[in-house]
Amino acid sequence: MQKVTIYTDGACSGNPGPGGWGAILMYKDNKKEISGGSADTTNNIMEITAVLEALKLLKFECEVKVYSDSAYVVNAFNNGWIYNWKKNNWKTADKKPVKNKELWEELYSFTKIHKIEFIKVKGHSDNEFNNRCDELARKAIEKF
Numbered sequence: 001m002q003k004v005t006i007y008t009d010g011a012c013s014g015n016p017g018p019g020g021w022g023a024i025l026m027y028k029d030n031k032k033e034i035s036g037g038s039a040d041t042t043n044n045i046m047e048i049t050a051v052l053e054a055l056k057l058l059k060f061e062c063e064v065k066v067y068s069d070s071a072y073v074v075n076a077f078n079n080g081w082i083y084n085w086k087k088n089n090w091k092t093a094d095k096k097p098v099k100n101k102e103l104w105e106e107l108y109s110f111t112k113i114h115k116i117e118f119i120k121v122k123g124h125s126d127n128e129f130n131n132r133c134d135e136l137a138r139k140a141i142e143k144f
Contacts, residue, residue, distance in 0.1 A: 006054045007067045009133035010046025018144035021050035022136025037140035047073050048103045055110045064116045069123030077118045
């Protein structure tokens with residue numbers, strides 16, 4: 001299985017407001033940067049979207065390490081929230097509908113294709129790839 005490393009970040013100017021996302025995919029000696037955004041969104045939507053858009057570029061089954069500064073994204077998998085949401089028909093522990101359900105469903109579907117490990121990184125710190133993703137996300141906001 002091919003090994004891919006992905007760094008992601010999302011940002012919003014206002015929450016909700018114009019938002020952007022950035023991702024870096026690394027495979028062997030290759031590195032690809034991608035970004036995008038939306039005129040009216042939230043920070044959490046941009047964080048999930050960054051991971052989704054990166055995973056969509058994978059052409060075959062991979063072993064993926066996803067690095068994100070989003071506790072929302074990382075904890076959803078590492079703390080098992082997403083598995084409970086799915087088991088409870090996309091309801092939270094307090095029986096409320098899961099926010100961003102469609103994005104979570106799509107992200108969950110990628111875990112059935114790829115072996116994905118979610119790793120939390122400290123945001124706005126000394127991680128060059130996380131900082132670059134933040135820069136890509138903030139530049140994407142400028143388009144809106």
